Amino acid sequence: MTGSLPAGVERQQFDGDERLATRGQSVYGEPTDGEWRAWDIRRSKLGAMLDRRMETGLTGGETVLYLGAAAGTTVSHVADFAGPTYAVEFAARPVRDLLTVADSRPNLFVLLKDARKPETYAHVVEPVDVIVQDVATRGQARVANTNRRFLKPNGRLLTVVKARSEDVTADPTDVFETFRSQLEGYEILDTERLDPLHDDHLAVVARPTR
Template sequence: MSPPTLPTGVERRLFDGDERLATRGASVYGEPTDGEWRVWDARRSKLGAMLEHGMETGLSGGETVLYLGAAAGTTVSHVADFSGPTYAVEFAARPTRDLLTVAEDRQNLFALLKDARKPETYAHIVEPVDVIVQDVATRGQAHVARANRPFLRDDGRLLAAVKARSEDVTADPESVFEQFSSQLDGYEILETQRLEPFHDDHLAVVARPDRDH
């Protein structure tokens, strides 16, 4: 079986003899570059790790994206390199300042100092999207996915990186992942994958809107 096709604008290219994921855009976090291309480091990006694991993300390039938990812009900068309008939600002020700097080099990247748990605060800004990428370090990660579902088109995708330690640092990660899946009302889960060796105690989830909800 052939591996899933990478989105247009994402390629595997040689850097120092190793084949790495790469996008074309301005450098953000000191990643290796080759001309206009820059390494997409899966050890610093949950979505990059999903692509390295060959998950069927549904990304083809050019999508409108809502990114929840953008932090300083490491992953969302790569997303903006191959996507259409990209709305980047980050709650903390300090990383948002870095995110604004990243957005200066990407006209399609819109940084929002907002709380992903309160989508009503940015509902007047964000248009319907093809993809929600969720990478939030908070309790209630399933709630965040449910609360932001109204932004997602009927044929869209949720790409979530579930952080077990953010939900309960003492709980068994598998039980956290099972709980997340059971609470993901309004979605149909298409695929799940642990993100080791790139990220410990993380589960990647690909889901689509459940048309019965």
Template structure:
């Protein structure tokens, strides 16, 4: 099993060991008396990547660009163990929730922006980030990653979750994944891929670094 980043631990909740981070609760998850809250991999693709033992390259305190932050379920856990965390979400309703999550996390910066248009937030997001986490439900997921590659330092990491049904609801997921990976290779070297079906049907976890 790959080592977890500093700030992510396995702790007992409801009689079993679960991923956890230290911070304020966000989505009704259990929290122990020491302030550690359970990280539900069934509601978090990055959590599922950790559960599968993928080598994310994260050690803790990274600068992060999170694409597809929604209402903050996963990005709240990321902000618990990372450094400055920029959270991009294009839908106004979840961003209102995200603003509430950020109130308890001084390092979390919500951005009401479209991840397909990084030029709209390039003046806000710092360059040479350590990591991009991508979880967007749209066609063109590889295009999104490639366009945002500009923010990553040369030895940074892309942690992407490819949603087959968001690309093509009728195609075989394996074919979709291969097409997306082919496009990703224009800008990234693929280091590891894992199907996340135990937690998320027809999703592929991808670890990559810039070319």
């Protein structure tokens, strides 16, 4: 694990602890210090991936499609260091909060859409450098496969597979193996389990092969 942090993400001191941080308006009660806001890696799988120095390929300023944005805990940090960031979430309740998060982030575009139906937002989303996927629902490989169309040839898929969302009774290792076998049109570059920060979650970095 030798990945460097993207520009706009730094390790900063908060109350004596060194934590990942981005510059932006506070969103979820996280500690702030001047313009910096701490990134809670216990609440954010992408934060955990960066903290573990996974080779995400993120350099800062990328165009991002974020699938499963919820109320914006993680995508708010992404929009702090990335370029245009399209946030897809299909539940109306968190989208209300997400719209407030976007108020102070002109590069964050909220889409109340189902990530299983990319044709419903294909007219809005431009080709992207990165897809971040955290949908925690059944069919996580299918969501990655159907959204591959948005990735530029040299782009990256950064996803987290939640084993229990696929099958609560199965051994997580088997679920992760099935995910790998179902991923189509991608080459997996790196994987890492995020336990104990995120139990039974596998982080995956992949690039499109076609």
